[in-house]
Amino acid sequence: MPHLSRSDELVFFVNGRKVLERNADPEVTLLTFLRKNLRLTGTKYVCGRGGCGACTVMVSKHDPVSRKIRHFSVTACLVPICSLYGAAVTTVEGVGSIKTRLHPVQERIAKSHGTQCGFCTPGMVMSMYTLLRNHPQPSEEQLMEALGGNLCRCTGYRPILESGRTFCAESSGCQQKGRGKCCLDQGENAASSLGRESDICTELFAKDEFQPLDPTQELIFPPELLRMAENPEKRTLTFHGERVTWISPGTLKDLLELKVKHPDAPLILGNTSLGPAKKSQGHFHPVLLSPARISELSMVSTTSEGLTIGAGCSLAQVKDILAGRVSELPEEKTQTYRALLKHLKRLAGQQIRNMASLGGHIMSRHCYSDLNPVLAVGNTALNLMSKEGTRQIPLDRDFLAGLASADLKPEEILESVYIPHSQRWEFVSAFRQAQCQQNALADVTAGMRVLFQEGTDTIEDLSLAYGGVGDATISAQKSCQQLLGRRWNEPMLDEACRLLLDEVSLPGGAPGGSVEFKRTLVVSFFFKFYLEVLQELKKPGKLLSVPDGHHFPEISDRFLSALEDFPATVPQGVQRYQSVDSHQALQDPVGRPIMHLSGLKHATGEAIFCDDIPTVDKELFMALVTSTRAHAKITSVDLSKALELPGVVDVITAEDIPGTNGAEDDKLLAVDKVLCVGQIVCAVVAETEAQAKRAVEETKIAYEDLEPVIFTIEDAIKHSSFLCPEKKLEQGNVEKAFEEVDQIVEGEVHVGGQEHFYMETQRVLVIPKTEDKELDIYVSTQDPAHVQKTVSSTLNIPINRITCHVKRVGGGFGGKVGRPAVLGAIAAVGANKTGYPIRLVLDREDDMLITGGRHPLFGKYKVGFMNSGRIRALDIECFINGGCTLDDSELVTEFLILKMENAYKIHNLRFWGRACMTNLPSNTAFRGFGFPQGTLVTESCITAVAAKCGLLPEKVREKNMYKTVDKTIYKQAFNPEPLIRCWNECLDKSSFHSRRMQVAEFNKKNYWRKRGLAVVPMKFSVGFAATSFHQAAALVHIYTDGSVLVTHGGNELGQGIHTKMLQVLLGQGQGFRTAVAVETPVRHPWSAGAAPCSLTCCRTFSAFLF
Ligand SMILES: Cc1cc2nc3c(=O)[nH]c(=O)nc-3n(C[C@H](O)[C@H](O)[C@H](O)COP(=O)(O)OP(=O)(O)OC[C@H]3O[C@@H](n4cnc5c(N)ncnc54)[C@H](O)[C@@H]3O)c2cc1C
Ligand code: FES
């Protein structure tokens, strides 16, 4: 429905240029706007919910309170453009370019080898750039904090951090020591028997060649915005979108009036809660109220009793405010502030802390909230405001549970938050356990406070609040009540644990699972709190008197390790490589650490990935409709509502396929039945992405469930549900050997699955040409030949009509071997039917739903061995969970059993492998192709044998390793000399034996914290079982100007295959001036598994050239 009032003009700046939007749509995010409207594709889409940092940009705003310009990093995928009124945005393109001038951050990340596929690189650059705008010489801790919200799937963080460290004031990194001795060259290494140190280099880049950072060269805050900020617009600004209206009042009074008029409208600040909820739970709000321009919500005030912080302050600002109070006030008054600070260092990543507001955090009442448990135990009060006046409510159990009687009224807003000082004899602590230290939601989080009667250890007041253990933050009120008046001693501790386990009950099916683990955390946190407080009480002069003359319980030194938090130290590391021969020509780059050929383009955002290709004429967008049932008959498909929606062009079903619809048991589009949740049923084609996605929701499919529904390997075995015949390898006489051994151990091993989590989700652009049914397909794949072939059979056209282009892929890891062909074929059917180009970009959620991952494995072993640790017989049976179709499961099973012997020569062996068929998305190729899962079973046998023989596992490994040239189980001659040399070198260089002793010593002294150290040999044969898969070709054009064009069959997935080609070319053909590696296939190797693909290409290319 058209709006009666017109939209205001939205004014902001991007990279120094003014953007004036007359029809700003509140549903459009900055990421979409940058990529689609401004064609600034350096900012990448990966997760769309603030979790990965790939879309990081810098926002600069004038702060009305401090009257300074604030530069802060944000994740563009969560920033609605309407929130940018008066802001300046800097993207990676605004920082520097290879065409004009590179910024030092861009130069250094590329030259420090901080990019592989490069998909995360612009985000990394922007996080570092923002840090340097605020701190031109940051500390290493600041660097770590700035990058905490950025994920990289391929490079590993060492080289990325290394590039950032070159800006740091002080650094202990090995690179900083230049050619000096690094930490790894000390101790045992210094006395290395290998005597090869002179061949080894650690220098990967020349720091002195970097251009210096010159802060005066940065873009200034646009004067026009400064003028706007100094004379702020008091008028309410309104932006009408197709479905949503954004209202931004200029005064508090107007905001309160608007809240009366729109009581259901949420206040939108950081959008870090509303945004993800809209995406994953479909929450929709037709009106949004933005209080961003209301300075009253950013006020901070202090009294002698406490601190009041405006609800609009960001969590990053809250952190600074609290740090300020902690430095000014005595320790006893800042207990709550310290506890909050502890969590604020860990909560999300820097970008989210910059965006999220304190008010939004409290009001979201997430069950996993880190701050709410601490605020609740710290007696925090909420200052509410409405047109009728102000009032205060406690942030307590009832508020957190969302009870209407303890909540805000619809017309009220949270104006500020009052956090009182702690008092003498009061102790407050915060605890959280997450899968990693930053940017990970906590499994369990807690705030705890105890107040003692003056001068005693008798509990006067106790508050314990937990997050992550229910639908809301939970207060253990009953337990606390029962512990009042008790002394702070072990009987109290025992009683508290019993009460807590009773009160904070987690039912078996509690959301998030890991129930046992969470229950353990509930009591572990209290135990830590007990020790922490006890230690405080024992500090000299703390306690005036102990009532009955008893002393406090002693804390054994062994137990004290429970109190040590894992230090957030900057990781140290060094890469060692063999230096080239001193006679090697300087211009020969083979063996030298040269920068990734696209490194600089990755760092400037100028490297073009599939979805960065500009929109082509008449392009349509495709979105997929997937099954919501695991095993069901499709009884009806109703597309009528979807087809009626504006912008919807068509819905593609199996009936539209002119050729074959995949294989009989692996259909591209489901026909009569579905085999898993996430199976593709049909696809909507619409003018825009938003229209296509809306239509997906309106597609109605009715199902009739079928039996059985099989998810686990155990169920599949029970139902004899398998995808292919059993695979078996055997050598020697296993049965006889079992009769002759000293001991036999049997066991079972379960290995879970894994998501590929390539940063660039699956995406494809199909462009039909006007002549001869030709198609150009731009696709992010590891195997373009497979896409080509599948599209050909689906459309029933010859393969030669189809050209696949793969410039580069933002990570594959095996996940882009098979699935891109399915998506390419479906998109091609769409293009064929409509006659228009089709773009298909999977959301992270759809990508994870539709595509499978690593095969989970269940292995049963029986190992027979002598008391010396020598294994004489091994029998392993493995089952992998293949999902609902064959995909690569048969090959994975073969690889698994072929490689399961690992580096060990065991004369009597039997390996069985079976791929189970279950009602899950089909699992597929994944780094290692079954090897990691299989060898985990083999290595479990080794540790089981070691335990039985009372030997160290590495001794059993050594004893059973190949010693002389011998035949492997797959009858290949194997010379173990490099394996043994590598093993000895690893032990030697890592000071393995002395470190092992240190680990044992540490573990003896520390009851709670444990360390471990292991060394595992690995024999991994490169290549494929079928030698035809090793074919490759290279086409070299030498032009009359001396430049060279190389066309080869490998795909650039981040492994730097083009860089290697260039090295080969320059290394041997020194007369050539330029080498360009392009993407079009000549004849592809079977797959682009990074190592085999690179090897084959290099070999073929070398042979061809010279
Ligand atoms: C990637 C990611 C990681 C995260 N990690 C963590 C983590 O580790 N630990 C953790 O605790 N949290 C985490 N969070 C959650 C985050 O802390 C909250 O989403 C955030 O604090 C919400 O603040 P906001 O300003 O973005 O709220 P918004 O999304 O803007 O608003 C949220 C809600 O608050 C209401 N609201 C906001 N301000 C007011 C006000 N003044 N008066 C009345 N109502 C108001 C709005 O109406 C809305 O309903 C994470 C979030 C993301 C996206
Ligand atoms: S954080 Fe925006 S795409 Fe991941």
Ligand code: FES
């Ligand atoms: S280089 Fe970081 S995700 Fe590939």
